[in-house]
Amino acid sequence: MYRYGRGIRFLSFTSMVNKTKWDPIESLELNHPTLVLLEKCSSRDHFRQILGQMMRIGLIGETFPMSRLISYSAVSHPENLDMSILLFTYFTPHPNLFIYKTMISALSFSFKQAYVVYQSMLRSSIWPEKQTLLYLLKAAKHVSAAKQVHCHAVVMGLVSYDYFLNSLLKMYMNNGKMDLACKVFSCRSSSDVASFNIMIVGHVKKGNSLEAIKMFREMVDSGLEPDEFTISGLLVCCGHLADVRLGRSVHAWMERRKHISSSNLVLGNALLHMYVKCKEIELGRRTFDALRVKDIISWNTMFEGFVKVGDLESARSLFNHMPCRDLVSWNSLICSYAQNDDLMMMTKVFKDMVAENVMPDTVTMTILVAVAAEVGELNQGRWIHGMVVRMGMKINAFLGSALINLYWKCGSIEKAFVVFRDITEKDVTVWTTMITGFAFHGYGRKALELFSEMQEEEMPNKVTILAVLTACVHCRLVDEGLELFSSMKENYGIEPGIEHYGCLVDLLGRSGRSTEAKYVIDKMPMKPSRSIWGAMLSNCRAHGNVEMAEIAWRELLKLEPEKEGGYVLLSNIYAANNKWNFSDKIREVMESRGVKKTAGCSSIVVDGVLHDFVAADKRHPRWLNMQSIIYFLNSEMRLHPDFPEDFWVPFMETC
DNA sequence: TTAGGGTTAG
Numbered sequence: 001m002y003r004y005g006r007g008i009r010f011l012s013f014t015s016m017v018n019k020t021k022w023d024p025i026e027s028l029e030l031n032h033p034t035l036v037l038l039e040k041c042s043s044r045d046h047f048r049q050i051l052g053q054m055m056r057i058g059l060i061g062e063t064f065p066m067s068r069l070i071s072y073s074a075v076s077h078p079e080n081l082d083m084s085i086l087l088f089t090y091f092t093p094h095p096n097l098f099i100y101k102t103m104i105s106a107l108s109f110s111f112k113q114a115y116v117v118y119q120s121m122l123r124s125s126i127w128p129e130k131q132t133l134l135y136l137l138k139a140a141k142h143v144s145a146a147k148q149v150h151c152h153a154v155v156m157g158l159v160s161y162d163y164f165l166n167s168l169l170k171m172y173m174n175n176g177k178m179d180l181a182c183k184v185f186s187c188r189s190s191s192d193v194a195s196f197n198i199m200i201v202g203h204v205k206k207g208n209s210l211e212a213i214k215m216f217r218e219m220v221d222s223g224l225e226p227d228e229f230t231i232s233g234l235l236v237c238c239g240h241l242a243d244v245r246l247g248r249s250v251h252a253w254m255e256r257r258k259h260i261s262s263s264n265l266v267l268g269n270a271l272l273h274m275y276v277k278c279k280e281i282e283l284g285r286r287t288f289d290a291l292r293v294k295d296i297i298s299w300n301t302m303f304e305g306f307v308k309v310g311d312l313e314s315a316r317s318l319f320n321h322m323p324c325r326d327l328v329s330w331n332s333l334i335c336s337y338a339q340n341d342d343l344m345m346m347t348k349v350f351k352d353m354v355a356e357n358v359m360p361d362t363v364t365m366t367i368l369v370a371v372a373a374e375v376g377e378l379n380q381g382r383w384i385h386g387m388v389v390r391m392g393m394k395i396n397a398f399l400g401s402a403l404i405n406l407y408w409k410c411g412s413i414e415k416a417f418v419v420f421r422d423i424t425e426k427d428v429t430v431w432t433t434m435i436t437g438f439a440f441h442g443y444g445r446k447a448l449e450l451f452s453e454m455q456e457e458e459m460p461n462k463v464t465i466l467a468v469l470t471a472c473v474h475c476r477l478v479d480e481g482l483e484l485f486s487s488m489k490e491n492y493g494i495e496p497g498i499e500h501y502g503c504l505v506d507l508l509g510r511s512g513r514s515t516e517a518k519y520v521i522d523k524m525p526m527k528p529s530r531s532i533w534g535a536m537l538s539n540c541r542a543h544g545n546v547e548m549a550e551i552a553w554r555e556l557l558k559l560e561p562e563k564e565g566g567y568v569l570l571s572n573i574y575a576a577n578n579k580w581n582f583s584d585k586i587r588e589v590m591e592s593r594g595v596k597k598t599a600g601c602s603s604i605v606v607d608g609v610l611h612d613f614v615a616a617d618k619r620h621p622r623w624l625n626m627q628s629i630i631y632f633l634n635s636e637m638r639l640h641p642d643f644p645e646d647f648w649v650p651f652m653e654t655c
Numbered sequence: 656t657t658a659g660g661g662t663t664a665g
Contacts (some may be wrong), residue, residue: 166656197656232657269658276659300659331660366661401662429663436663463664468662499665531665 047073047080051087060091067098074106079107088117097126105135113532114139115148128152130161137167137473146171147180159187166194173202176459193224200233213246228267235270239277247274248283269297274303300328307336331363338371348370359391362399369402376604378410395419397427404430408437428458436467442637444475462494469503473510481507498524502532509539514548530559541573549573564595 006113051069054060066087074084088095088103095103100121119135121128128136133153140146150168153159165184172181188195194218203212216234219226226234231254238247251271268291275284278343306315319325319333330353337346349561350368355361365388372381388395389459395403400423400474407416420426420434431454438447451468454460460468465488472481485504486496495502502522506515517536521528533556540549545646549570554567567590574583602613611620620626 001663170656184662194656201656227657229657236658271658273658295658302659304659326659328660333660335660361661370662396662398662403662405663427662431663433663461663466664477662502665 009245015395044080049084060087061093063092063094063096063099066092067096067102070099070106071102074102082409095121095124095126097121097129097132100126101132101135101240104132105138108135108139109137111139111141111145115145128156128158130158130164133158134161134164134167137164137171140171143172143175143177143180153359162188162192162194166192166198169195169198170202173198174205176206193219193227193230195228196224197229197233200230200237204233204237207240209240211235228264232267232270235267235274239274244275244283246282247271247278250274265291265293265295265298269295269301272298272301272305276301277309279308281305281309281311296322296324296326296329299323300326300332302313303329303332307332307339307471312336312340327358327361327364330358331361331367334364336365338367343371343375362388362393363448364397365393366399369399369406372407373402373409376410378406378412381406381410395423397423397430399426400426401429401433404433405438408433408441413437413441413443426457426462431458432461432464432467435464435471439471439474440468442474444471444477444480447471447475448477448480460494461490462497462500465492465494466499466503469500469507473503473507476511478507478511478513495544498526498529499531502529502535505532506535506539509536510542511545514540514543514545518551528555530556530563533559534566534569537569537573539570544573546573560594561593564590567595570654 017482020396051060054065054069059064070084070087070092073080073087084103084106086097087457092099098169101115104114104121107117114136118128118132121132133149133156136152137146137149140149144170150159153161153168158164165187168462169181169188172184178276181199187200196215199215200212203209203215212233216226216230221231223297229248234250235247238244238250254267254271257460260557268287270293272284272287275281275287284302288294288298288302288305299318303315303322305319306312315336316333319329322329330349334346334349334353335341337349346368350360350364353364365384368384369381372378372384381403385406385635393399400419403419404416407413407419413433416434416437420430423430432452435447435450435454438444438644447468448471451460451464454464465484468484469481472476472484481503485496485500488496488500501520505517505520508514508520514536517539521536522534533552536552537549537556540552553570567586570587571583571590574580574586604611613620
């Protein structure tokens with residue numbers, strides 16, 4: 001059996017396993033029988049069996065069969081990756097380039113491990129070629145790792161490889177490293193449409209649609225013909241901008257070209273999605289009907305279109321007529337009821353979905369948690385959280401943010417923080433939600449601490465800055481707030497928006513610095529909104545500044561003459577300063593203009609019973625108990641270092 | 656390299 005050498009051993013072994021006769025003359029190629037065996041390998045046990053028999057006949061350790069074994073087990077059957085690592089580490093004394101490449105490719109989930117293999121390859125004086133570095137780059141999940149691979153490519157003289165450059169370009173674009181992306185982009189070969197496409201799609205994904213269009217113009221100006229990838233990117237771009245005019249011109253451009261047509265399923269779906277985003281339901285419907293082949297994405301996109309324009313009846317009818325439904329279809333239906341506050345239908349659809357054996361995913365749970373938070377149903381939220389844990393679902397950034405939001409909004413800031421700490425992949429929203437929770441619970445210092453901890457991992461966005469400013473406003477951290485506001489452009493590259501100016505005005509106004517607040521309003525680059533004048537008016541009330549209140553009221557009236565808030569506030573200011581005549585006058589003006597005051601109402605559900613309260617409402621049967629609890633809370637707050645001395649005063653006034 | 660569903664503030 002062994003006298004014919006290695007090849008024959010393989011063939012004999014193969015016939016043994018397959019119980020068929022092999023003709024050694026017909027297939028002398030050494031690797032062929034191994035391939036046949038491994039291709040037939042259908043389970044982990046089978047793989048082990050083949051491996052065991054190969055060991056027994058002495059095939060393990062030889063470079064060629066090992067390369068095939070590792071390749072098949074690691075790449076085609078990822079569940080056998082541990083075996084590949086074992087085979088590579090202990091049974092391959094002399095790995096060749098192919099084995100190294102295969103291992104690096106198989107270890108794409110861990111750059112650290114892939115890099116160790118790469119280094120051991122260099123130590124064995126085996127030099128990488130373009131594909132090896134491409135595999136290593138695929139393992140790089142962070143920019144620092146990608147930069148490391150980039151350096152190797154430069155040293156090895158492999159940067160002229162377009163596939164490699166484009167992967168690198170995509171990595172830098174997706175991570176917002178524009179300077180590095182531009183450097184790589186400048187190295188591209190002159191006719192490379194793909195690099196332009198990556199730049200366009202990268203900009204679109206980052207929300208820089210205008211930049212994407214600029215890139216497209218540059219591409220056309222340089223004489224390159226856009227392909228279907230470019231058009232698809234442009235359509236997403238039009239959707240983001242809700243620019244149907246531009247979208248229609250792209251559509252017209254597509255129709256003029258035979259090779260890029262909307263009958264192409266992917267492009268047709270992209271076109272449909274664009275019309276849906278632009279809320280052009282008729283054009284969307286026509287695009288949908290014109291699709292010769294429709295897939296589940298087409299159906300789901302059309303469904304989203306109906307929901308977007310509020311036509312729930314058509315949406316439901318479309319759902320009922322779908323040839324098949326996937327998890328996205330169910331989630332979209334649940335979401336449509338959630339957005340319309342129809343919680344009964346939402347719960348019913350959720351139950352129907354489970355009854356049809358469609359298992360909910362993190363998206364389903366995120367929708368359910370967000371709704372529970374919206375309506376303040378802590379118990380329902382807890383039940384969903386429990387289900388997430390029981391199902392062994394990983395809490396990602398979306399679900400995590402929704403859960404943190406649920407717990408802090410329902411009063412349980414501690415539980416929110418426990419959820420926050422357990423999230424392994426925190427994105428900017430997760431951090432922002434937690435900071436907001438601390439801000440609204442009056443833990444200003446904690447919010448600031450978390451903000452500085454966050455900056456070691458994530459770049460804050462404009463919402464984060466707003467959350468920190470809100471924390472400063474709620475906790476009277478005036479200096480900290482002013483410092484953050486003045487440095488946000490320089491430190492974070494964020495131009496203050498009207499919402500940031502609103503916080504600044506509130507921050508100054510609440511601490512009695514209304515002249516400075518007015519100065520900010522006069523100097524801000526945009527027109528002050530009604531909430532800015534409203535904040536000004538309300539702060540003037542707290543500090544009895546009648547003169548400034550009158551200015552704010554006049555401005556507020558110009559913006560919203562029909563709203564009662566401004567009238568009531570000014571009337572109260574006059575009343576608080578014993579100017580009863582003025583106060584009555586304001587009430588008269590309100591009546592003459594037909595402005596009605598609606599009482600603000602708070603509510604809470606206890607044991608399924610709704611209790612609601614308006615200001616100074618003492619009708620509740622347990623009012624006395626509540627009053628004593630408020631006194632107790634106030635005294636507690638006085639002892640808490642995070643609350644300034646005058647924080648509890650308004651609470652005392654309500655008692 | 657391209658297409659569908661989810662989170663944060665106001």
